[in-house]
Amino acid sequence: MSNQVSSIVTSATAARKDANIGRLLIEQGKLTMEExxxxxxxxxxxxxxxxxxxxxxxxxxxxxxxxxxxxxFDYPSVQQGQGNYPSIxxxxxxxxxxxxxxxxxxxxxxxxxxxxxxxxxxxxxGINSGDGTSFLAANLAVVFSQxxxxxxxxxxxxxxxxxxxxxNLDGDLGLAEVLAGxxxxxxxxxxxxxxxxxxxxAGSAVPNSQELINRxxxxxxxxxxxxxxxxxxxxxxACASAADALTITARAGGVxxxxxxxxxxxxxxTAFGDQVRRIGAEVVGTVLVSF
Numbered sequence: 001m002s003n004q005v006s007s008i009v010t011s012a013t014a015a016r017k018d019a020n021i022g023r024l025l026i027e028q029g030k031l032t033m034e035e036x037x038x039x040x041x042x043x044x045x046x047x048x049x050x051x052x053x054x055x056x057x058x059x060x061x062x063x064x065x066x067x068x069x070x071x072x073f074d075y076p077s078v079q080q081g082q083g084n085y086p087s088i089x090x091x092x093x094x095x096x097x098x099x100x101x102x103x104x105x106x107x108x109x110x111x112x113x114x115x116x117x118x119x120x121x122x123x124x125x126g127i128n129s130g131d132g133t134s135f136l137a138a139n140l141a142v143v144f145s146q147x148x149x150x151x152x153x154x155x156x157x158x159x160x161x162x163x164x165x166x167x168n169l170d171g172d173l174g175l176a177e178v179l180a181g182x183x184x185x186x187x188x189x190x191x192x193x194x195x196x197x198x199x200x201x202a203g204s205a206v207p208n209s210q211e212l213i214n215r216x217x218x219x220x221x222x223x224x225x226x227x228x229x230x231x232x233x234x235x236x237x238a239c240a241s242a243a244d245a246l247t248i249t250a251r252a253g254g255v256x257x258x259x260x261x262x263x264x265x266x267x268x269x270t271a272f273g274d275q276v277r278r279i280g281a282e283v284v285g286t287v288l289v290s291f
């Protein structure tokens with residue numbers, strides 16, 4: 001009996017999904033009403049899903065279907081060419097790819113092991129410049145926001161900031177101004193394509209990034225932001241080139257280490273991990289990136 005009920009529910013749900021996808025594709029300008037009628041005729045004749053029938057007729061692509069599914073299930077993403085984001089923001093453009101699925105796996109582990117335990121802040125750090133720290137921080141911020149978590153990405157790399165460029169935002173006002181006492185919460189920027197994602201850019205170029213980060217105002221800012229956001233990720237400078245990453249890790253309480261394949265030395269990684277533990281913070285995990 002339960003199997004019969006399950007099959008009835010599944011069939012009804014599938015029919016509703018197909019109808020919604022057709023409506024969404026019309027709203028997106030991908031299909032006309034006449035084309036939808038043609039799709040439904042083929043769908044009925046050959047017992048196909050709506051997307052399969054539309055693809056068979058050559059009317060839409062896989063990316064069109066993925067975009068419609070994203071909207072249907074309240075899972076924000078953008079199509080190539082929209083938002084003016086660079087291609088490295090894979091979580092925005094390719095939400096159903098294997099690479100982004102791996103990112104969601106990292107997100108799940110962090111939710112279980114760190115954020116689920118009551119923490120709200122986490123530093124993202126790599127050993128060397130070019131290890132992919134900013135790339136990982138940006139994509140993780142997107143996938144956390146896609147979960148519906150109020151997410152803030154702070155570009156704490158005051159030496160070589162990238163996040164304002166990745167998210168196509170004005171980076172003139174940001175963390176540097178907040179820590180110098182010249183700006184407040186107005187320095188936060190919302191990311192248009194992702195309603196639950198905000199960014200605090202690095203702000204103006206400064207000659208004294210280490211001194212700014214060491215100010216007590218950092219702790220005050222961190223506490224204030226923690227009242228407003230569920231997840232706060234700090235993008236940090238390379239550990240090998242500055243002490244900033246260690247200071248930010250101490251403020252955040254934990255760090256996710258970025259390891260670049262065939263590039264990061266194990267000895268350097270071990271040494272930084274030892275430093276993190278000596279300051280009373282935690283190495284929450286490591287992520288291997290390859291590019």
